[in-house]
Amino acid sequence: MEVMEVMGPATANMTLVVGARRLRSALKDALRARCALLKTRAFPYIAHYPYTCGSGPLFVEHSEVKAEDINLTGCRVQEAVRRIASAYQVDFVTLHLFRSGEDAQNKPYVRTNYPDAWVSRYLLNDYVRIDPVLHMAEQIQGPFCWSKITPHEGQAEMMAQAVKHGLGQTGFSVRHVDAVGRRTVLSFNAHDARGETTWDAHLPAMRDDLIALAQAMHNVALAEIYVDGETFPQLTPREVECLRWTAEGKAHTDIAIILGLSGHTVRGYLKDARVKLDCVTLAQAVSKAISLGLI
Structure with missing residues (x-):
């Protein structure tokens, strides 16, 4: 006007x-x-495989990040996730920690900064059972790029839903497995895949630092899961094996045959495990080991 x-x-x-x-x-x-x-971006594959692995200027610029440079002392896992995402200049970081034993196979401890809507969908649909990243982590010991994954039909649908919920289309993961079989999978996810090279080219040089970071996060998560200040029982792999077979109802003589050990040696392992778990009876030791996710 x-x-x-x-x-x-x-x-x-x-x-x-x-x-x-x-x-x-x-x-x-x-x-x-x-x-x-x-x-300038390689997008043709998105229709059939929404998670691809690429490298952008931000990642190349920060590829010299060292595990020891990220201070995880005294922080909770969620804060550690935030610090790692910031240090590596990625959008999302996720930690899955699986206890040992079949009962814990599909009940991981998870911390992530993924969008709440996606976390809810992931849990409600029990995607942990088909998550292709977790399946690949079972097959590869070192860091791996998500472009190596060939999803089946159900996994492809899950990944398409992930993109719809705001997740990025690039990623890589690394796992850590401790002496008693508990394993952690640490995953990195970002929206952009700028540039012509993939993260595959950078992962070999970063291998040691990523493995160290996965181990550090594994320990941070364990400290948060279990009672603060309590010394967690450090069982040897043989002690865990013997307890696991005991839980299956096997006598020490049977366990000796299965493991190719003497009965005396098996009894020694079971006694050491019982003492470490601070239990009077072997049955109590087995029960406590199960409750702690050791077997």
């Missing part, structure tokens, strides 16, 4: 027309720039 009163209707209309043309021109320029950017 002010334009019309000061300049007159004709001049005001001319001003509006010129303004609209400039706006359209600006929008077209922005669209061209966006299309040019998309052409």
